[in-house]
Amino acid sequence: MNPSLIIVSNRLPVSVKKTDGVLEFFPSIGGLATGLSSYATDKRNKWIGWPGIASEDVTEKEKQLIATELLKYNCYPVFLTHKQLEDFYNGYSNSILWPLFHHTPIASTAHKQQAAYWKAYRKVNAAFADAVLALSTKGNRIWVHDYQLLLLPALLRQERPNDKIGFFLHIPFPAAEVFSELAEGPALLAGMLGADLVCFHTNGYVNNFLGACQHYDIGIIGKKEIALQQRVVRVTDFPMGIDYDRWVRATKSRAVKAELAKWKRKYRGQKVILTVDRLDPTKGLVERAAAYKEFLVQNPQLRGKVVMSMLAVPSRTDIDEYKRLRNRLETLIEDVNATFGNAYWKPIDYMYRSMPFEQLAALYQRADVAFIVPLRDGMNLVAKEFLAVQQNTSGILVLSKTAGAAEELKDAIVVDPTRRSTLVRGLGKALAMPEQELKDRVSNMQDLLSTSTIHVWAGTFVKSLKKSGQELRTVRVRTLSPVHQRAITASFRAADTRMIFLDYDGVLVPFSDNPAKCKPSKELLTQLKKLASLANLTIVSGRSKADLTEWLGDLPVTLIAEHGAFVRTAGKKRWQTTPTNLGWKQHALRPLEKYAALTPGAFVEEKESALVWHYRKAKTYYAQKYLVALKRALKPIAKTYNLSVQQGNMILEVRPKGIDKGNAVLNLLNSNSEFILAIGDDATDEDMFATLPASAYTIKVGRGRTLARYRAKNTNEVLALIKKLH
Numbered sequence: 001m002n003p004s005l006i007i008v009s010n011r012l013p014v015s016v017k018k019t020d021g022v023l024e025f026f027p028s029i030g031g032l033a034t035g036l037s038s039y040a041t042d043k044r045n046k047w048i049g050w051p052g053i054a055s056e057d058v059t060e061k062e063k064q065l066i067a068t069e070l071l072k073y074n075c076y077p078v079f080l081t082h083k084q085l086e087d088f089y090n091g092y093s094n095s096i097l098w099p100l101f102h103h104t105p106i107a108s109t110a111h112k113q114q115a116a117y118w119k120a121y122r123k124v125n126a127a128f129a130d131a132v133l134a135l136s137t138k139g140n141r142i143w144v145h146d147y148q149l150l151l152l153p154a155l156l157r158q159e160r161p162n163d164k165i166g167f168f169l170h171i172p173f174p175a176a177e178v179f180s181e182l183a184e185g186p187a188l189l190a191g192m193l194g195a196d197l198v199c200f201h202t203n204g205y206v207n208n209f210l211g212a213c214q215h216y217d218i219g220i221i222g223k224k225e226i227a228l229q230q231r232v233v234r235v236t237d238f239p240m241g242i243d244y245d246r247w248v249r250a251t252k253s254r255a256v257k258a259e260l261a262k263w264k265r266k267y268r269g270q271k272v273i274l275t276v277d278r279l280d281p282t283k284g285l286v287e288r289a290a291a292y293k294e295f296l297v298q299n300p301q302l303r304g305k306v307v308m309s310m311l312a313v314p315s316r317t318d319i320d321e322y323k324r325l326r327n328r329l330e331t332l333i334e335d336v337n338a339t340f341g342n343a344y345w346k347p348i349d350y351m352y353r354s355m356p357f358e359q360l361a362a363l364y365q366r367a368d369v370a371f372i373v374p375l376r377d378g379m380n381l382v383a384k385e386f387l388a389v390q391q392n393t394s395g396i397l398v399l400s401k402t403a404g405a406a407e408e409l410k411d412a413i414v415v416d417p418t419r420r421s422t423l424v425r426g427l428g429k430a431l432a433m434p435e436q437e438l439k440d441r442v443s444n445m446q447d448l449l450s451t452s453t454i455h456v457w458a459g460t461f462v463k464s465l466k467k468s469g470q471e472l473r474t475v476r477v478r479t480l481s482p483v484h485q486r487a488i489t490a491s492f493r494a495a496d497t498r499m500i501f502l503d504y505d506g507v508l509v510p511f512s513d514n515p516a517k518c519k520p521s522k523e524l525l526t527q528l529k530k531l532a533s534l535a536n537l538t539i540v541s542g543r544s545k546a547d548l549t550e551w552l553g554d555l556p557v558t559l560i561a562e563h564g565a566f567v568r569t570a571g572k573k574r575w576q577t578t579p580t581n582l583g584w585k586q587h588a589l590r591p592l593e594k595y596a597a598l599t600p601g602a603f604v605e606e607k608e609s610a611l612v613w614h615y616r617k618a619k620t621y622y623a624q625k626y627l628v629a630l631k632r633a634l635k636p637i638a639k640t641y642n643l644s645v646q647q648g649n650m651i652l653e654v655r656p657k658g659i660d661k662g663n664a665v666l667n668l669l670n671s672n673s674e675f676i677l678a679i680g681d682d683a684t685d686e687d688m689f690a691t692l693p694a695s696a697y698t699i700k701v702g703r704g705r706t707l708a709r710y711r712a713k714n715t716n717e718v719l720a721l722i723k724k725l726h
């Protein structure tokens with residue numbers, strides 16, 4: 001039996017509104033619900049999202065009612081407050097990500113609010129993560145949708161390291177140079193890379209995404225994949241299709257035929273140029289109306305014989321930018337109608353509303369030209385729907401080269417939406433196209449649309465998700481070069497919030513047989529102090545509390561002793577302890593002491609939370625011989641008492657499982673951090689590298705296998721890097 005599928009999107013396929021105190025449920029507009037219907041109706045699956053109403057606008061009782069009603073559709077609501085909708089949805093999602101991902105400018109008013117918006121975005125993504133974790137179980141497949149939830153895959157990955165998580169972006173992914181304008185870029189990439197499968201509509205977006213990862217030096221980029229330290233993320237294009245049969249069936253339905261008759265009456269004797277879009281800056285509606293105006297100027301003979309039927313669906317009406325756009329568009333339309341129109345002819349038939357399905361299908365049929373020229377568009381399903389209904393009718397498509405659909409619909413008249421002259425020419429070509437050529441082109445495109453349907457899209461995604469996440473590879477670690485150092489420094493400077501985790505021995509001071517030599521120099525203390533004034537600095541060590549307090553106790557840094565058994569937060573004097581049962585110690589001590597006695601130079605150090613077998617000063621021959629025997633002897637004890645036996649730099653350390661640098665760092669990790677750097681040198685630091693997000697800069701000092709992204713030669717290189725940071 002297939003495991004359950006959890007679908008997560010900002011909006012649920014069923015929305016709620018309250019009119020005069022009565023709750024009404026209605027399907028949300030868009031193809032996604034149709035595409036996923038076969039999954040969404042299966043009782044084992046769940047769809048999690050916002051139901052379309054702010055939490056303040058409903059009582060607790062109504063929330064329960066909504067949840068009960070939605071359950072009939074296997075939908076589960078995540079309620080969001082007005083403030084969250086303002087900052088997360090209108091703010092970060094629609095005023096920052098949406099324009100930037102469509103290569104259009106971010107309004108200066110939005111820029112000013114970016115920090116607050118980002119905070120809300122992170123919080124809402126975390127709220128979605130909580131909902132998904134509460135409503136799913138380990139082993140479920142999770143499919144996350146779209147730009148509102150870019151952080152969600154990584155948030156889920158932290159809790160579900162082995163679940164199959166997929167992500168689909170419905171809008172374009174911008175070019176790396178545009179994406180890198182976004183201060184939160186690395187965090188967003190790390191969020192998406194929490195998935196096993198990251199998908200886009202087109203190959204162009206795949207390449208842009210890989211380019212952005214390359215820009216930030218994340219992972220090893222392969223063909224349609226990114227190898228991270230422990231996982232390989234598949235990055236591929238799955239162009240979304242439409243429910244082709246539904247649109248073809250519609251042309252035969254009585255309701256659509258009746259609507260078609262109405263449109264025919266309305267537009268009698270005219271060539272209809274159709275545009276259907278949400279009223280959105282990226283859809284280029286003003287540019288379209290302006291091009292049409294120019295077309296009328298250049299083709300006076302067609303005045304009175306053509307009409308632009310413009311359906312502008314209200315969208316994001318709370319955002320100022322959208323209000324301004326509506327004004328500009330309507331002013332231009334009035335101008336065109338006043339300049340060219342007369343009592344018998346209105347050049348632009350403008351409809352600011354949404355339309356029932358049957359009416360829309362009939363309008364598509366009546367149109368002679370679909371003028372679908374968004375400035376940039378993830379895919380554009382309207383273009384595909386228009387083509388699907390051309391069964392006994394002969395409409396042709398003019399399409400932007402910057403709409404995702406253009407990668408598939410090669411037989412459309414493809415134009416550059418930023419150049420008015422090509423738009424005008426495109427319209428002319430469409431209206432003059434010989435009937436046979438037009439029919440051939442449309443039929444070619446219909447062949448593709450009838451096979452690459454939305455059901456195929458969803459099925460392929462789910463199948464690929466099933467297969468993903470199985471490969472594990474060892475990734476090449478790069479030597480920390482001056483170029484990498486510069487990238488790290490630049491990213492440090494650009495970030496507002498920074499976290500740095502440094503191991504002590506082997507990272508800040510070289511190893512030495514003489515413990516006195518391990519004391520930090522004055523110079524090192526000064527450097528650390530400077531660094532701590534710029535970043536949240538933590539020293540993550542295996543050393544005892546006493547050593548760390550004596551050497552580093554006066555610095556404004558957080559100290560982690562004995563690999564996380566003890567933590568002293570910056571600015572505080574008290575150490576906090578992770579409570580553990582120490583009954584295991586006496587059992588482990590026996591073999592440790594036995595083999596220390598057999599190995600000249602080896603000795604046992606008893607820490608509060610751990611036992612350490614040191615063999616730095618032992619003769620190699622004996623050390624190696626008895627290390628193997630010791631490990632064997634410790635195995636059953638470790639199993640009984642749930643201990644970890646870990647080899648470090650010339651040490652073997654035994655301590656309770658769960659006390660490790662990974663968990664220690666995880667407890668301190670602040671999801672706000674825009675910059676994370678961790679430097680370590682031995683196996684205990686690998687836990688730390690494994691825990692940190694893919695965007696973190698991780699550096700291993702010295703040789704040996706590692707999960708870190710970079711390798712530094714020695715402590716001198718570490719100190720040089722630290723100096724560069726401040």
Ligand code: GDG
Nearest residue numbers: 030031170240313354355356357360377378379380381382
């Ligand atoms: C995003 C991406 C990507 C529209 N008005 C009415 C209506 N619609 C339906 C259409 C179509 C859908 O809404 C619009 O889809 P688009 O693809 O054109 O555009 P976005 O809303 O911007 O969607 C886009 C898409 O996600 C999918 O991944 O293609 O690039 O921006 O299905 O038919 N339906 C009805 N009345 C309307 O007035 N019934």
